[in-house]
Amino acid sequence: QSVLPQPPSASGSPGQRVTISCSGSSSNIGSNSVNWYQQLPGTAPKLLIYSNNQRPSGVPDRFSGSKSGTSASLAISGLQSEDEADYYCAAWDDSLNGPLFGGGTKLTVL
């Protein structure tokens, strides 16, 4: 598995709630924690969620993460225009012996 599958795109209107999924296997999501990154256009990724559902200091509580079995999800509530970005999941992969990233989901705020 070269990347963790994510939907290529997602969209929502301001104020709505959107969810982005991330699929894995027993060697990554199934046995390790999931992290989520937000990448605004032309910038470096920013850590959004770590250890499945923990938010770093400064990340609004509109962002939340969850994990079940070999899948994970990122939820964004109260969608804002500044949330328009690419979102990547990542999890340690035991076969890779390193982090495996998702393919990325481009979020459009309508």
Add this chain to the structure above:
Amino acid sequence: QVTLKESGPALVKPTQTLTLTCTFSGFSLTTRGTRMGWIRQPPGRALEWLARIDWDDDKYYPTSLRARLAISKDAFRNQVFLTLTNTAPIDTATYFCARIPFRGSDFDYWGQGLLVTVSS
């Protein structure tokens, strides 16, 4: 305040060796538990992990690139280096360095990235 910044050539010719430097501040690679990594992103594509180095000089690479990559550090100068040999156009990407916190496997601080183009 934690900062990281990548430096190196913007353009390399195919088959040449690419050497990148990450200069950081706000933490130390001599501290037990500190780790750093390199990640790249081809234009319009996803992130790909390249290498990791730990405070005790343990090093890790993905199998697919192990033969071409080398990560090293000068902890006292707060620098980490990445060497990629035998470059090809497919290696064109933005290269990021990032810190891995003691708590887990995430990258909590990232450099701004450096776009490297491999072209003749």
